[in-house]
Amino acid sequence: MSSSKCPPKVIWAQTAAKVLVTVCLEDCKDPTVNVEEKKLFFSGVGGKEKSEYEVTMELFDEVVPEETTKLFLDRVIEITLQKKDVNKGYWTRLIQDKKRQHWLSLDFLKWRGESDEDSEADLDVNLDGLAGCRGCRKISLRGLFRIL
Numbered sequence: 814m815s816s817s818k819c820p821p822k823v824i825w826a827q828t829a830a831k832v833l834v835t836v837c838l839e840d841c842k843d844p845t846v847n848v849e850e851k852k853l854f855f856s857g858v859g860g861k862e863k864s865e866y867e868v869t870m871e872l873f874d875e876v877v878p879e880e881t882t883k884l885f886l887d888r889v890i891e892i893t894l895q896k897k898d899v900n901k902g903y904w905t906r907l908i909q910d911k912k913r914q915h916w917l918s919l920d921f922l923k924w925r926g927e928s929d930e931d932s933e934a935d936l937d938v939n940l941d942g943l944a945g946c947r948g949c950r951k952i953s954l955r956g957l958f959r960i961l
Contacts, residue, residue, distance in 0.1 A: 830896055
């Protein structure tokens, strides 16, 4: 990580096969995202003060850079990384460094642990009985949180 630029707030989650990284930076101009097998780099200018942000993350395990997807939104940059070896299971952390980083935290709205893989049906809610909810049938809580 560069000493002259601050790291942006980063939240992350994972599934068995993917790592979901969200860089929280409003109105980001000229964002740069580079992904290597064991490294994720981000830089951009944004926030209320239009400050420069930059972070290099040494990833916990290898990913497939060619299968990375990036979504640039008004408030966040969403990066989806494909795990190279999905048979290794869930990562215990996003980066190699075991030391807690103030700018890095879990994305609890997207988080799926190993025990959650089999209980996805538990997240479905039947909305048929709600008054004033025309056309509502069934929605997952994950989908509801994404809408909010």
